Amino acid sequence: xxxxxxxxxxxxxxxxxxxxxxxxxxxxxxxxxxxxxxxxxxxxxxxxxxxxxxxxxxxxxxxxxxxxxxxxxxxxxxxxxxxxxxxxxxxxxxxxxxxxxxxxxxxxxxxxxxxxxxxxxxxxxxxxxxxxxxxxxxxxxxxxxxxxxxxxxxxxxxxxxxxxxxxxxxxxxxxxxxxxxxxxxxxxxxxxxxxxxxxxxxxxxxxxxxxxxxxxxxxxxxxxxxxxxxxxxxxxxxxxxxxxxxxxxxxxxxxxxxxxxxxxxxxxxxxxxxxxxxxxxxxxxxxxxxxxxxxxxxxxxxxxxxxxxxxxxxxxxxxxxxxxxxxxxxxxxxxxxxxxxxxxxxxxxxxxxxxxxxxxxxxxxxxxxxxxxxxxxxxxxxxxxxxxxx
Amino acid sequence: xxxxxxxxxxxxxxxxxxxxxxxxxxxxxxxxxxxxxxxxxxxxxxxxxxxxxxxxxxxxxxxxxxxxxxxxxxxxxxxxxxxxxxxxxxxxxxxxxxxxxxxxxxxxxxxxxxxxxxxxxxxxxxxxxxxxxxxxxxxxxxxxxxxxxxxxxxxxxxxxxxxxxxxxxxxxxxxxxxxxxxxxxxxxxxxxxxxxxxxxxxxxxxxxxxxxxxxxxxxxxxxxxxxxxxxxxxxxxxxxxxxxxxxxxxxxxxxxxxxxxxxxxxxxxxxxxxxxxxxxxxxxxxxxxxxxxxxxxxxxxxxxxxxxxxxxxxxxxxxxxxxxxxxxxxxxxxxxxxxxxxxxxxxxxxxxxxxxxxxxxxxxxxxxxxxxxxxxxxxxxxxxxx
Numbered sequence: 001x002x003x004x005x006x007x008x009x010x011x012x013x014x015x016x017x018x019x020x021x022x023x024x025x026x027x028x029x030x031x032x033x034x035x036x037x038x039x040x041x042x043x044x045x046x047x048x049x050x051x052x053x054x055x056x057x058x059x060x061x062x063x064x065x066x067x068x069x070x071x072x073x074x075x076x077x078x079x080x081x082x083x084x085x086x087x088x089x090x091x092x093x094x095x096x097x098x099x100x101x102x103x104x105x106x107x108x109x110x111x112x113x114x115x116x117x118x119x120x121x122x123x124x125x126x127x128x129x130x131x132x133x134x135x136x137x138x139x140x141x142x143x144x145x146x147x148x149x150x151x152x153x154x155x156x157x158x159x160x161x162x163x164x165x166x167x168x169x170x171x172x173x174x175x176x177x178x179x180x181x182x183x184x185x186x187x188x189x190x191x192x193x194x195x196x197x198x199x200x201x202x203x204x205x206x207x208x209x210x211x212x213x214x215x216x217x218x219x220x221x222x223x224x225x226x227x228x229x230x231x232x233x234x235x236x237x238x239x240x241x242x243x244x245x246x247x248x249x250x251x252x253x254x255x256x257x258x259x260x261x262x263x264x265x266x267x268x269x270x271x272x273x274x275x276x277x278x279x280x281x282x283x284x285x286x287x288x289x290x291x292x293x294x295x296x297x298x299x300x301x302x303x304x305x306x307x308x309x310x311x312x313x314x315x316x317x318x319x320x321x322x323x324x325x326x327x328x329x330x331x332x333x334x335x336x337x338x339x340x341x342x343x344x345x346x347x348x349x350x351x352x353x354x355x356x357x358x359x360x361x362x363x364x365x366x367x368x369x370x371x372x373x374x375x376x377x378x379x380x381x382x383x384x385x386x387x388x389x390x
Numbered sequence: 391x392x393x394x395x396x397x398x399x400x401x402x403x404x405x406x407x408x409x410x411x412x413x414x415x416x417x418x419x420x421x422x423x424x425x426x427x428x429x430x431x432x433x434x435x436x437x438x439x440x441x442x443x444x445x446x447x448x449x450x451x452x453x454x455x456x457x458x459x460x461x462x463x464x465x466x467x468x469x470x471x472x473x474x475x476x477x478x479x480x481x482x483x484x485x486x487x488x489x490x491x492x493x494x495x496x497x498x499x500x501x502x503x504x505x506x507x508x509x510x511x512x513x514x515x516x517x518x519x520x521x522x523x524x525x526x527x528x529x530x531x532x533x534x535x536x537x538x539x540x541x542x543x544x545x546x547x548x549x550x551x552x553x554x555x556x557x558x559x560x561x562x563x564x565x566x567x568x569x570x571x572x573x574x575x576x577x578x579x580x581x582x583x584x585x586x587x588x589x590x591x592x593x594x595x596x597x598x599x600x601x602x603x604x605x606x607x608x609x610x611x612x613x614x615x616x617x618x619x620x621x622x623x624x625x626x627x628x629x630x631x632x633x634x635x636x637x638x639x640x641x642x643x644x645x646x647x648x649x650x651x652x653x654x655x656x657x658x659x660x661x662x663x664x665x666x667x668x669x670x671x672x673x674x675x676x677x678x679x680x681x682x683x684x685x686x687x688x689x690x691x692x693x694x695x696x697x698x699x700x701x702x703x704x705x706x707x708x709x710x711x712x713x714x715x716x717x718x719x720x721x722x723x724x725x726x727x728x729x730x731x732x733x734x735x736x737x738x739x740x741x742x743x744x745x746x747x748x749x750x751x752x753x754x755x756x757x758x759x760x761x762x763x764x765x766x767x768x769x770x771x772x773x774x775x776x
Contacts, residue, residue, distance in 0.1 A: 019690040026697035029705060212686050219571065321571040322686035323564040324406035330556060331413045 003235070007242035011213050020205055024254070027201050032258065035194040039265050043131050045186045047138035051075070052184035052279065053269045061273040061289070062180040068146055072139065079136050086129050096120035108133070142279065149179045149278040157283065165361060166350065169285060173276055178287055181274030185281050187267050188290070194262055195297050196344045199304070202254050203336045206305045207312050207329055209250055210243045214316040215325045236383045240313055247309030251302055275349075282349040285361045293347070300343060303368040308336055310375030314382055336371070343367055393587060397594035400568060401561050410560075411602060414553040418610040421549065422617055425541050430534035432465040434619030442529040442626040444476055472532045472632070479631040479644050480521035485513045485737075488640045492740040495639045502714055505743045512745055513737050516648055520629055525650060530630035531623060538618075539633055539645070544732040546614060547660050550607050551728055554668040557606075558599025559675035563688050565595035566679025575775065585771045592676050592763065599672040600665060607661055624654045637739050647735045648746060656735065663727075663734050666752040670724035673759035680766035683775075696725040703741075718743040722751035724759070 040049045059067040080101045087093040087104060096116040098104050104124065107117045124133040145153075154174055161167040173179055214236070217223055226232035271291040276284045288296075311332055319325035343364045346352045354363040401407070440451040452470060457463045489510030493503045520526065531538045568591070569575035578584040633645040651659065675692050682688040703720045706713035720726055721741050727748055733739060734748040744750055 015684070015687055016690070019687055019694060022694050023690060023697065026694060026701050029701040030697060033704075208690060319406070321564075322684070323560055323567065323571070323689075324404065326563075326686065326689050327404075327406040327410040327557075327560055330410065334417070 003238045004242045004245070007213065007239050008246055010216070011210055011242060011246045013212075016209060016212070020208055023208070024201065024205060027204075028258070028261075031197045031201070032194060032261075035190055035197075036261060036265060039190050040186045041190075043125070043134035044138040044141065047131065047135045048141060048279075049184050049186055051135075051138055051142060052182055052187065053266075055182050056269045056273060059182075061182060061270075062177075063146070063182050063278075064180065072143055075139050076136075079132060079139065082130070082132050083124060083136070086124060086132065090123060090129075092116075092123055093120045104133075145278045150174070153278075154179065163359070169283065173283070176287070178274055178276045179278045181277035181280075183270060183273045183275050183277035183280045183290060185279055187270055188275060188280055188282070190265070191262075191267060191290075191294070192345065195294075196340060198254070198258050199297075199301050199340045199344050200337055201258070202251050202301055202305050203308050203340065204333060205254060206247045206250055206309050207333055207336075210246050210309045211312040211316050211325055211329055212322060213239055213243060214313060215319045215322055218317075219321055233387050236317070236386050240310070240379050240383060243309050243313045244306055247305050248302065251305040255298060255301070282346055282351055285348045285350075288348060296347065297344065300347070300364065300368045303365075303372045304336070304339070304343070307368070307371035307373075307375035308332075310372070310379045314375070314378045317382055317386075339367060339371060391590075394590040394593050397565060397568075397587075397591050398597055401565055401594055401598040404561075404564060407557065407561060407564070407598075407602070410557055411606060414557070414606055415609055417553075418546065418549060418606070419613060421545060422610070422614050425545075425618070427534050427537060427618075428461065429465050429468065430531045430538045431619040432462060433469060433529065433531050433534065434621040434623050436466075436469070437529060437622035437626075440529070440622075442622050444473055444527040444529060444631075448473065448529070469532055473529070476527065476631055478521055478524050479526045480517050480629075480646075483517050483521070483644065485510045485517055485646070488513075488643065488737070491639050496714070496740055497708060498714060500711070502718060502743060509737060509743065509745050513646060513648075517646060520646070520650070523650070525627045525629050526631040526644065528627035528630040529623065530626040530628070530632050530653070532632050535630060535632035536634060539628070540732070542614070542657070543660060546610065547657075547664060548731050550603070550610060550661075551664040551667050551731055553606055554599070554603030554664065555671035555728065557602045558595075558668045558672035559692055560689070561598045561602065562592075562595040562672045562676040563679045563685045563692070565591045565598075566676050567683065567685035567688070570683050571685065579775050582771075588680060588767050588770060592673075592767075595676055596669060596672050599668055603665055603668045607664070611657075620653070625652050627651065628653060628656045635733075635736070639740050646737060648737075649735065651735065660731070660734055663748050663752060664731070666756065667724055667728055667731075670727075670752070670755045670759050673756070673763050674724065677759065677763040677766040680763075680770045699723045699725045700729070717741065721747060722754045724751075724755040727751045727755065 040046045055063055055067075055071060058071065063071075083101050083104060087098055087100065093099070093104070096107065096114070096119065098107055098117075098120050104120070107113060108121050110117070113121065121133075123129045125131065154170060158167060158170045161170060217226075217239075223235075226235045267290075271289070271294075273290050275282070275288050275290060275293060312329065315328045315332060316325055319328060342352075342354050342357075347364045348362065349355075352364065354367060355361050436452075436455060439455065440448050442448075452466075452473065455466055457466050486507075489506045492498070493506050496502075498506060564571075566588070569578045569587075578587060628651045629645055629647055631644070634642050635645050636642045647656070674695065675688070678688045678692050678695070679685065682691055699720060703717040706716045708714055708717065718741070721730065721738075721743070726741075727734075730738065730742070730747075733742070735746075737745070738747050
């Protein structure tokens, strides 16, 4: 263990760690910041997410018929009152001939509005009108989706099902009423985009951190000294352990830091919500919750990062210097990024690229597992080979 | 000169670099292999008979074309429909609104707003010239133009520049750090003459980087044009009425270039600027390689420097004049030129303030990076390497 720790000290070289920190910060600023600063991303997305959270707080992760009716009735009345208060207090409405909620809706639906009407309509769509018309729009969207899901969406999806598996799944959704889950599409979509980019960063950081260990030793010809002793012959195994432990630590660190940053988006209320929902556009192969999705993502990312680290370890052994190592790491990174896209875009969903390509559901863990097995198996083969070499 | 050849030989003997080149070619082949477009190929084939200038004679020649039925008959029908009664899109086309939309979206004021207006006033003259010459009445790939143009000038040439830049940067780092890697640095750099070896090393790495880009471009384009029929479309004008571009602020609009380009000349021009970009990245990597002795950390710093150039404009408050200046001047850096490669030789987008931004940017980047390399070289000459 003492040697493993020493090897880890070599991996966590201060200069590399500092440059990696800088790279992670820049990566965050270019690829991740957007999903934090611009979430939910305008109106009426904001209102839809707010209503989603309100629904969960009031009724739990599912929305039953009576709960739905109560929410819509109460919210509509509240919004109507709010809009009428604005209409009464702001002269811009009277100038456009708007004196009540009904008048406003009539003008809102018109195509050829006068300048005064345009001004009045936009008043309730802006901050001065507390975006109240967007709130109504979000409520109408929820109403539409709730009604349409069993009446139109599900029957259409069932008729368009590509195979028996899909048909069975839609039947199960209908039977178990999974569509009653409250999961706002924008929350799922934002988490997915952030998670995908974070996975790419984790793979990049792991490759960058652990790769130089073996090649640096060999470039300094330290291995010649090491291989002259029995203990030294076991050094590669210890280096592999150090590489895997470092990859695990770095992945944990990245997940902790960037997960904590994502936590500020306030999507936690959806933790127990099923992803297959009347508000979500994706159908999933099983009744998976948002929280379970996050945990599965974390698990997959660990497996992928450990596999990537093991593959980098093998490539490092076969590189004569650090530049040739980079020349080998770039194609590996490209392949791993492609795998991230295959695995982390709509995992366990009907729209997942792996499912579309293979026609077999649930390939995501298989692909991650294969990367891990390929990495670790080739590393173990390398260690055995090295032990016997003269 | 002798040292130059020796240094070049060192770089060319790197099996990993050749392997990387082969992987890049495979990747490009994958892109090309997934880009089949039967309709575009048909247009390429018939263009040999119809020519590419849309007009009376084109219609006559098109009407004489016959097919054996099936898919070709459908393609011919589409072609007739798409080219029937076409008019010059540049006739009466005003460009001023584009500049105004960009100014409003960016919140540009003062000099920046004026420069943007000046750019679109200059573009208006170009558009008027194009209208006079009926440049838009050019076949290109008719309805398949956008897909083919994007494939060649956005996807393929974009990847070529990326791959060329990466390999050029790595070759430069290999060259700069070679003595360190081979542990011959203590001997070589112990004399003044030895320290001057950096100059032939730089020349060798620039040659190798450009050579790698040229080989990649040559082989990739040979494969591309071998698999996609271009016929007479080479002579089509890229500002054809069928070609367009879309941006979020100004919407869909004709593809206007500052000069009159055929597909062939535009491709050559894009490859030329691509080569310039490759030179820039090579210079940058070599300069960093002289500052930082560890090639691995040097490469990570190379990535960080480019990432910083991408990130900084987004971090600057756009309400400040300085923030806006940083944003517009950043577009002249090599990394932004690379990111905007699909807009080279056009008026660019909201971030582009000056006409001919690619030429201007290339000049500025090359000058700045050469100065950086010279500074790094001077520092290296005096540096304590113990």
